[in-house]
Amino acid sequence: MRKVTAATFISLDGIMQAPGGPQEDPTGGFEHGGWVFPHADETTGKVLFETFEKPFDLLLGRKTYDIFAAHWPHVGNDDPVATKFNSVTKYVATRGSGALNWNNSRSLGSDVVAAIKELKAGEGPDLLIQGSGNLIQTLLRNELIDEFKLMIFPLVLGGGKKLFADGAIPAAMKLVHTQSSPTGVIFATYQPDGPVKTGSFALPDPSEEEIERRNRL
Numbered sequence: 001m002r003k004v005t006a007a008t009f010i011s012l013d014g015i016m017q018a019p020g021g022p023q024e025d026p027t028g029g030f031e032h033g034g035w036v037f038p039h040a041d042e043t044t045g046k047v048l049f050e051t052f053e054k055p056f057d058l059l060l061g062r063k064t065y066d067i068f069a070a071h072w073p074h075v076g077n078d079d080p081v082a083t084k085f086n087s088v089t090k091y092v093a094t095r096g097s098g099a100l101n102w103n104n105s106r107s108l109g110s111d112v113v114a115a116i117k118e119l120k121a122g123e124g125p126d127l128l129i130q131g132s133g134n135l136i137q138t139l140l141r142n143e144l145i146d147e148f149k150l151m152i153f154p155l156v157l158g159g160g161k162k163l164f165a166d167g168a169i170p171a172a173m174k175l176v177h178t179q180s181s182p183t184g185v186i187f188a189t190y191q192p193d194g195p196v197k198t199g200s201f202a203l204p205d206p207s208e209e210e211i212e213r214r215n216r217l
Helices: 042-051 062-069 080-087 112-121 133-141 208-216
Strands: 004-011 056-061 090-093 105-107 126-130 147-153 173-180 186-192
Touching: 004 133, 042 080, 042 147, 056 062, 056 133, 062 090, 090 112, 090 133, 112 126, 112 133, 126 133
Parallel strands: 004 126, 004 147, 056 090, 056 126, 090 105
Antiparallel strands: 147 186, 173 186
């Protein structure tokens, strides 16, 4: 069975929109595109590359696919990430009929949920989500994400597209790995850990014997 991992840049307030550049995704009037850049350092690059060391196929929404397809094929084969992204299979959630010209690209078809369930049940490398906020929301609603690799940046963006948007199914998470960078980025890997558990710090109601004892005082 194949695992689905969402590897995502997020701000402290949970925003994942346009981390790579000002024109990446300005929808909704988002003005802070490129917020990852000032925090890039050797540690961040090392953690990113470690994400791509194991075999994987990419699972992408159409907007992220178009951004990647306009960039990675033109970077050059001396870039190890470009080499991997250009060679792996890209499974794309797309409603349109536009061509998927980046090599090894395949549409997930009209029923994305059914297609991903079929992929997960089959043989092959794990499926890695990059960006693709709308696709992530669909997968969250259907509990199809097995792991979250979050790079949490030390800033508040105040608005934009969130990783866990309205409608996410409540779930507990188990922290399986964490580290940080000199620029303040926290790298945290979580896996779903069943339903949310609750409790209360409120004092219990006194027993009848305790009430009677107090009344005698």
